[in-house]
Amino acid sequence: MTLRVFISLIFTAFILPVSLWADSARDGFGESSQIESKFFKVSYKPDVSLEGLVTQLNVSKSDEILANLSVDNSSTSKQLATMLDVLFNRASDVLDMHIYSFKGEIKVFATRQELTDFYNNLFHTALPCTGYAFYLADYNSIYVSAEYFRREVIGHEIGHAVMSNYFVVQPSVKIQEVLAGYVEYQLKKSK
Ligand SMILES: [Zn+2]
Secondary structure, three states: OOHHHHHHHHHHHHHHHHHHHHHHOOOOOOOOEEEEOOOEEEEEOOOOOHHHHHHHHOOOHHHHHHHOOOOOOOOHHHHHHHHHHHHHHHHHHHHOOOOOOOOEEEEEEOOHHHHHHHHHHHHOOOOOOOOOEEEEHHHOEEEEEHHHOOHHHHHHHHHHHHHHHHOOOOOOHHHHHHHHHHHHHHHHHOO
């Protein structure tokens, strides 16, 4: 058996089923539309307006300069996608944690109530983190509502996503909140 055949057997036997399993792991977010950025797949509910998300996110010129990335204004979806990539670069720089192959998801409910209901359904407790959004490592997904789609809120959760993908051994929840809060603070400071 050649090495190449051996490697492809290993891939088929172990790696492929794992990736199929990951694909089929569903969080129950339900019907949605999608846009794709470099670092995120964004799914949003039918009653969410992309224009509204862009207006709320309000990524600034100084964000673009600090992130070394420009917002693409050629369409609303490209605007939103590149704004999120700018925030990803900013959060990575603030934490000094760089993951070049990162790809996560952002899932947007129309209202905070829908977000709360979704979380309660899964965990039967109040919303964690800031109370406006949360990150679930099992799905590598940030969950947020259109009502609170703000750069500090999203930046905080991107901080969680970056940490979760960066550390092999996860720091305590308290430390993760302190670091995500630091990203939020830096974004607020440079508004
Ligand atoms: Zn948090």
